[in-house]
Amino acid sequence: MxxxxxxxxxxxxxxxxxxxxxxxxxxxxxxxxxxxxxxxxxxxxxxxxxxxxxxxxxxxxxxxxxxxxxxxxxxxxxxxxxxxxxxxxxxxxxxxxxxxxxxxxxxxxxxxxxGFVIGVANANSSYGFIYKLNFQKIGELEARIGFGALKRLKDEENKVNYYKREWSDASLRWRLNNPSCNYKVTEDFIFSMTSVFFIKAILFEKYGGFLFHKKETEMKLRKLNLWIGIDNSIDWKASNYFEIPKRLRPSPLNLIFKDLTVNNRKLELNTVLFNALDFDAY
Missing domain, CATH: 3.40.630.30 (Gcn5-related N-acetyltransferase (GNAT))
Structure with a gap:
């Protein structure tokens, strides 16, 4: 046909x-x-x-x-x-x-x-991207739940980031105008509602001098934070966050990458910075 x-x-x-x-x-x-x-x-x-x-x-x-x-x-x-x-x-x-x-x-x-395509694939779609479209599987996104600030490793212990999404004032304003989600912006965090009434998701931390004007959603009853992503500068041992067992997750989320140049570039998991703000989960 x-x-x-x-x-x-x-x-x-x-x-x-x-x-x-x-x-x-x-x-x-x-x-x-x-x-x-x-x-x-x-x-x-x-x-x-x-x-x-x-x-x-x-x-x-x-x-x-x-x-x-x-x-x-x-x-x-x-x-x-x-x-x-x-x-x-x-x-x-x-x-x-x-x-x-x-x-x-x-x-x-x-x-x-x-220059490239990046994506987050679940268990159903990972096979097609990796084996039919020649994507690199960088690794699985971490998923943690907890409360409070995210503690950082000392500067000399931080990994070099070879991949990081760049947000401008304009792109951040646009991202947070998503008509399907409600967000709360504080000095240190951008949060999103989740489907669980007592949990909010951390989309981004310490976004710096970005200006943003949007009606904030009340989240006082959402005491726990969900964190999804890859960030090797976080000291999880010193933070009040715990890994969600894989058996309790709906599906593993794999970060995948395809170089569109002639250089066949590959990314290493420990040199990638990827936040929940960087894709469309929230």
Missing amino acids: EYEFLPIKTDKASIDEIVALLQITFPESNKFTYAYIEWQYKNNPDGEVVGYNAYDSGKLIAHYALMPFKATVFDKEELGLLSLNTATHPAYQGKGLFVKLAEMSYELARHNGY
């Missing part, structure tokens, strides 16, 4: 059909609204979404989107892409559409000067 493959557009009609496909593919999620996709795909100050759609006789049947952002990679700031929304209509699953869309999206990204 012949399918038509076209780059993603962000006009109203295109977003409407993407939202409809995402809602059919993920009926248990309530975040895939027009406002959410417009925010993700069109309003990002680092650039509009990159990716491809597949059509059957004019009907959208599969979709793969990548979000532009800036990061420091091996001491150089460059534009990269976060692997984001993947959806295939239930009637068309098992036909290899995801791999086809991904390969076309990465070629388009190379042509447009993007």
Whole structure:
């Protein structure tokens, strides 16, 4: 069967059909609204979404989107892409559409000067990214729960970060305007609500001089903090945080990386800084 493959557009009609496909593919999620996709795909100050759609006789049947952002990679700031929304209509699953869309999206990204793709894959999607699309599995994100400040190792013990997402005032304002989440910003932390009423998630710590104006959500009853990410400067032995046993997690979250340059770059787990703010969990 012949399918038509076209780059993603962000006009109203295109977003409407993407939202409809995402809602059919993920009926248990309530975040895939027009406002959410417009925010993700069109309003990002680092650039509009990159990716491809597949059509059957004019009907959208599969979709793969990548979000532009800036990061420091091996001491150089460059534009990269976060692997984001993947959806295939239930009637068309098992036909290899995801791999086809991904390969076309990465070629388009190379042509447009993007240096890499990074993503967080669960147990179901990790195999396809690693073995079909040649992603590197950097390692599993840590998940800890506790309270209070995060204690840091002494400077001489800190690891060098070869990967770190770079946030500007504009990109941070945009990120925290996510219409599907509520946030609280303090001097030291950015928190998000979670689905557990007594737990809030730490998205980012000590974000410096960023200016931000948004109605804050009341979180006084949320006494415990959830931390997800990779940060080798944290002294977990001195912090009041404990690792969540893997058997209690919904799924392992694997950080994956694909170099789009000719240099075949690889990242080491102990040289990566990755916060919950850096992807779309909250």
